[in-house]
Amino acid sequence: GLADTAKKNFGGGNTAWEEKTLSKYESSEIRLVEIIENLCDSSNFECNNMVEEHEEHIEKWWFKLKKKYPDLFKWFCIETIEVCCPAGTYGPDCLACHGGSERPCHGNGHCDGDGTRGGDGSSSCSKEYTGDFCLDCSNGYFSTLRNETHSVCTACHAACKTCTGSSNKDCQDCKEGWIKNEEAACV
Numbered sequence: 001g002l003a004d005t006a007k008k009n010f011g012g013g014n015t016a017w018e019e020k021t022l023s024k025y026e027s028s029e030i031r032l033v034e035i036i037e038n039l040c041d042s043s044n045f046e047c048n049n050m051v052e053e054h055e056e057h058i059e060k061w062w063f064k065l066k067k068k069y070p071d072l073f074k075w076f077c078i079e080t081i082e083v084c085c086p087a088g089t090y091g092p093d094c095l096a097c098h099g100g101s102e103r104p105c106h107g108n109g110h111c112d113g114d115g116t117r118g119g120d121g122s123s124s125c126s127k128e129y130t131g132d133f134c135l136d137c138s139n140g141y142f143s144t145l146r147n148e149t150h151s152v153c154t155a156c157h158a159a160c161k162t163c164t165g166s167s168n169k170d171c172q173d174c175k176e177g178w179i180k181n182e183e184a185a186c187v
Contacts, residue, residue: 001035002072032062054081083117090119098123099133106151108134128153142170159186 036058040047051058057080061072069075077084078094085094088101090113097104097111098121104111105123113119125134128141129151137143137153142163145152156163159178160171167185171178174186181187 001038004038005031005034027062027066032059057081085113085115085117087115090114090116090121092117095121097121103149105134106149108151108153128155142166157186 036051036055039051042048054076057076061069061075065075066072073084074086078086085091086101088097088104088111089095090097090111094117097114099106099111104114105125108129109123109125111119112122112124123132123134125131125138128138130136130138135146135151137151139162140156140160141153142156142165143151144154154166157166157168157171159168159174161173161175163170163172168187169183169185171180171186174180178186
């Protein structure tokens with residue numbers, strides 16, 4: 001709503017008179033009402049209920065605290081009504097996700113509860129990765145980079161079930177339907 005109304009005005013055509021007489025649209029009660037009226041779909045009971053329950057907080061921020069706390073999401077959702085956490089954190093105490101809050105799951109997966117007061121912070125790894133911290137490579141992938149904070153896993157050759165490199169000669173095990181030839185390549 002803040003973004004949608006950022007470039008609007010009172011709509012009367014005489015902006016100079018309106019701002020002199022009615023104050024600036026940017027900080028007006030009319031703009032706040034427009035924002036609040038369009039926050040939720042009319043059918044979204046949970047959203048509308050939350051807005052109604054916390055309308056006083058929103059008005060307090062709009063009229064008194066906006067300059068001191070310009071980030072409404074942080075002030076309202078994280079600090080005031082405590083229903084969210086900053087990105088990269090989870091749970092009632094907003095603890096850092098596995099792998100750290102800067103790069104949850106080392107950037108190779110998704111943190112359970114990321115940005116919410118729920119979840120357990122565990123990592124659901126992307127298909128290429130496995131392990132508690134999403135640093136190990138899954139079957140069918142091999143490591144092309146690995147250190148304390150980063151891991152890059154790349155797909156094995158189509159013939160390989162597991163591998164150490166990208167060619168069919170780097171297979172540790174062949175996929176079903178493939179066999180190792182005399183040069184130890186899966187064919």
